[in-house]
Amino acid sequence: MFQKVLIAEDADYTSSGIEVALRDMQIAEVAYAQYCDEAFLKLKKAWLDNKPFDLLVSDLSFKEGMHKQRLSSGEELISEAKKLQPSLKTIVFSIEEKPYRVQQLCNELEVNAYVWKSNHGQEELKKAVQAVYNGNFFITPQLAHALRDKVSFEVTDYDIFLLKQLAEGLDQKEISEILKENHIKPSSISSVEKRLKLLKENFNANNPTQLIAITKDFGLI
Template sequence: MFRKVLIAEDTDYMSSGIRMALEGLQIQVVEYAQYCDEAFLKFKKALLDKEPFDLLISDLSFIENPNPQKISEGEELIETLRALQPSLKVIVFSIEDKPYRLRHLCKQLSVNAYVWKSIHGQKELRKAISEVYAGHFFISPKLNGVLKEKESLEITEYDVFLLKGLAGGMDQQEISDALRKKGVKPSSRSSIEKRLKLLKEYFNANNPTQLVAVTKDFGLI
């Protein structure tokens, strides 16, 4: 089993499901940090002492610290620690369930497990630790479908124009009028509606506001 584990979680460790999930696993050293900067310092000290952590269990979002933080989010913490120790195993334990975010974490950042904080979270976290130790990838069964590859969608300048229009507060008729003035086709409301529907489906957005937020995260607008 893992010898040394670092937990980055803003919930009180003693009352969190993590503590109960770790019970009985015979992990020799468990250290806990409420903020990312604190986790980074503990991790760096362990490296300097030549007693590195084997596993990081981290949330993605943390309560705001009154003191300025260099690292404020779990995703950045994971990237930073992996740069220092590429062999580090990482389990994300979070309430986040946005498909595009999960795909980024699992495919681009290559986390070893993603456990969704839910009624089954404690049980699934315990299983994730065992699976990762055995060299396997684990994701909560409820979220497994989000990692399936989607048919690629080419994002065009036309799409970017639609998204920027939405971000600027324009409705579909105003976007249609703007396209006509620029001589861009298709410019009908029905064409715009169909394209926006396709974009919402591709980015798993429930409404135009969420679509704008997601595409901003991707740096499209």
């Protein structure tokens, strides 16, 4: 089992459920940080002291503290932690359940597990820690659909931009003009039309209104 684990969580550690989940897992050392900057400093010190952490368990959202933080989210913390220590295992423990965000975090950050803070969060976290220790990827079963089916289609920043403009009620010609004004390519009306058509096909939407409704449900916009 992991011998040194760092928890990054702005809630009271002793009442967050994490301590209960890890108490009986024979982990020799469990450290806690309430802010992302604090967590990163602990990771860095341990790394420089040649006593690195084996696992980072982090929430995604953190309350603002009295002092401005360089790292303000778990996403930023995990990204920086992996740059410092590429071999570090990481688990997201969050209430975030939007499929697109889950997919983005798992694919782009390459976390080793994604645990949804739900009624069964404590038990799921224990399963995740064990799975990651065994070299396996873990995701809360209710969120597994986020990594397959429709959202497996690669949605780009360009797509998000198009969808947001469409949600504002703009037509393809108006979207094309805004793309040109912002020097975003491709910007032709035909390019906008083709990409929106592909998005509608991927999300099984019959019209722009339905496309916006579906992508909102997926957390894209």
